[in-house]
Amino acid sequence: MDKITFLCLETSLNDEVISMNESLLSDFKKSVLNKPVKALFDVWHEKQGGKLIQSRLNNKRYIFLKEQLTEDRIFYVGITSRELENKLTELEELQRLNRHLDAVIENSYDGIYITNKDGVTLRTNSAIERITGIPKEYYLNKKVDDLIKRGILEKSVTHKVLEKKRSISFVQLNYLGRETLLTGNPVFNEQGEVESVVTNVRDLSDLNSLQTALRRANDLNKSYHKEIERLKGIESFIDGKTVVENEQMRIIYDTAKRIVNVSATVLILGETGVGKDVLAKYIYNESERRRRGKFIKVNCGAIPLNLLESELFGYAGGAFTGASKNGKPGMFELAHKGVLFLDEIGEMPLDLQVKLLRVIQEREIQRVGGTSTKKIDVRLIAATNRNLKEMVQEGKFREDLYYRLNVVPIAIPPLRKRKDEIHSLIKIFLKNINKKYEMKKELNAELSSFFYRYHWPGNIRELSNLLEQIVLLNSADKLNLEHLPVEYKTEINFPSTEINEKVTLKKAVETAEENVLKRAVEKYTTTYELAKQLDTSQATIVRKLKKYNIVLKGRGSNI
Incomplete structure (x- = not known):
């Protein structure tokens, strides 16, 4: 806003002009000293008991305030009507902008806290009530030092801003024990001195809750993805x-x-x-x-x-x-x-x-x-x-x-407790052995079933060595139970399933699984008993029973 040009006039008690400042004197083309003030203007109209004067000279309007400040002197201070109108227009614009600023401050989701250079609270908004649980009016005209003494504030960002003369941020627990982020910003006057501090107070508890919920959702999504991969039986x-x-x-x-x-x-x-x-x-x-x-x-x-x-x-x-x-x-x-x-x-x-x-x-x-x-x-x-x-x-x-x-x-x-990997292990070992020795050997369904049923005291190393042994010691491209070493043939004590020689290795393993489950349900009545006996999870048992359409005794479903 531009500076106002004030018009100053001094008269004697009988209203004769003693002095006049240049801003007003420039409007007159004749001498004004010792002249009656009323005679100098075309119009001189007094209001409010002579305290307010409206006057006019050459179509220029003036407004004066009259006051007797000494025993023998009367002072008039005024402005032109045009300047007054301009200032009123500027004032209305400032009031409009101020209303907008009030709305922005009041409706901010974050708390706004404004203090002067002495740490006295000038203004807050309603968000401060939500964040701290204390009415905003409580803070007004109180010094931050007093609020700290009363336990309302843990420490003051205002003091730090006044000390450092720059923006300061830190996190602290508020009066309700909620985590808040405080950011104080200095406001400087024309001399570069801090005249006030504007503090933004953000409640981190909601943000932390959202982050926690998002993290849990992501973790849950990952667990669902892992379970889907497991249920699909994807080989890794x-x-x-x-x-x-x-x-x-x-x-x-x-x-x-x-x-x-x-x-x-x-x-x-x-x-x-x-x-x-x-x-x-x-x-x-x-x-x-x-x-x-x-x-x-x-x-x-x-x-x-x-x-x-x-x-x-x-x-x-x-x-x-x-x-x-x-x-x-x-x-x-x-x-x-x-x-x-x-x-x-x-x-x-x-x-x-x-x-x-x-x-x-x-x-x-x-x-x-x-x-x-x-x-x-x-x-x-x-x-x-x-x-x-x-x-x-x-x-x-x-x-x-x-x-x-x-x-x-x-x-x-041990391998006997993770038999669901045997099929894939056979597949990859046999592929590597064939590549190493430039062969094309395959296992028939009965031999594959034996590999699935065998208890493997030597675990994966025994499985790999046995595969390599029967591949190297037998000339047949299609390997079967007869090609097993003598010490393993004594382990063949289960009835073999008649399967067409063209059945795949995967189908052979599935047939072996089905036979084991069919025999197990003759003895056990719940999926938990089956899981414990077969060294696997209850979820795997439920899935396999559904896959082979096997029903537990005394139940109409396979659950």
């Missing part, structure tokens, strides 16, 4: 070699995926041949360590005890007879920045267990015969087919080492 492969199709195995590999880039020690448990080394290699391949270091495997049960220490920790030059004069790095040094896989950790002698524990704790090794230590960065994965807890109780394995290794335990189930 790790590196094109290892099948991960069983529900338990999916959970195991999901767990492994989550811990690939942490430094915690992993202890893989399971019978011989279940794929402990494959899981260890998977953790390495999926981790950042693959780019920085090697995967080193040590079978603690395959290396003579007198050599195991030097193999693990290396040796200094001349440490023993026959040792290289330059010394030799051990497996820990070779695995620096990578992963060291200690297979069959239960076979490690007690004296070496002490040294291994020190390496885990100190993250440094000392070569055999050496006098200095060396820092190492190695992710340790151990595996065993033995019960380490029992070995601890028997004094055959150190308890402190056991707990150091058992940070992330992963137990891999």
Whole structure:
């Protein structure tokens, strides 16, 4: 808004002009001093007991306020009517803009809190009531210091803004214990000094609730997707070699995926041949360590005890007879920045267990015969087919080492408890064997059924070795029960199903499944009993019963 030009006039008590400022004097073309003021204007009309004067000169209108400020002087202060009209128009526009600003502040979802430079509250809006539970009128004309003393505010963003002379933000709990984001912004005057502070108060509880709900929805969506994939029976492969199709195995590999880039020690448990080394290699391949270091495997049960220490920790030059004069790095040094896989950790002698524990704790090794230590960065994965807890109780394995290794335990189930993977394993093993030896061997339905029913004490390794053995030792392209080694033929103690030789391997497995279920429902009456007996989930039993249209005894449905 432009500045107002005030017109000033001073007269004696008998209304004769004593002085006049230039803004008013410029409107007169003749001398005004000592002249009666009323005679100078074409019109001079007094109102409100002579306090308000409306006058005119040469069609120019004036409005004056009259006041006697001294015993012998009267002062007139005025403006022209045109300027007054202009100012009234500007004032109306300012009032309109102010109403809009009031509406914006009042209807803001966030709380608005305005204080002066002394921290006295000038204005708030209704949102402050919703966020804090305190009426907005309560804040008006109160200093933020008093609000802090009363526990209404935890700390003041206003003080920080006045101190730093810039925008300040922080999160705090409000009077109701709700998380709020406060952002204070300074308002500067023409001299660059902070004259007021405008604080925006945002309630984060609703936003946090929405984020939590969204995260839960995403998690639920992922779980639905996993369940759909499981129900569809989609085959999954790790590196094109290892099948991960069983529900338990999916959970195991999901767990492994989550811990690939942490430094915690992993202890893989399971019978011989279940794929402990494959899981260890998977953790390495999926981790950042693959780019920085090697995967080193040590079978603690395959290396003579007198050599195991030097193999693990290396040796200094001349440490023993026959040792290289330059010394030799051990497996820990070779695995620096990578992963060291200690297979069959239960076979490690007690004296070496002490040294291994020190390496885990100190993250440094000392070569055999050496006098200095060396820092190492190695992710340790151990595996065993033995019960380490029992070995601890028997004094055959150190308890402190056991707990150091058992940070992330992963137990891999035996093949007999994940028979739903046998079909896929046969498929991929047979494909690799045929490619390796340039053959085109196939299994007939009865042999496939045997593979499904067999209990596999040697697990996946036994399955792979047996397949390779019968492929190499038999010239027939179509392999059947007769081609099994003698020790396996004694296991053929179930009636074979008559199946056409053209039936696919998948169909053979399905026929075997159907036969097992038909015999099981003769003995068990609920899906939970069936699931427990057949080492699978109740959901899998329900799905299979529906698939083969098998009805439980005494029920009209297969549920």
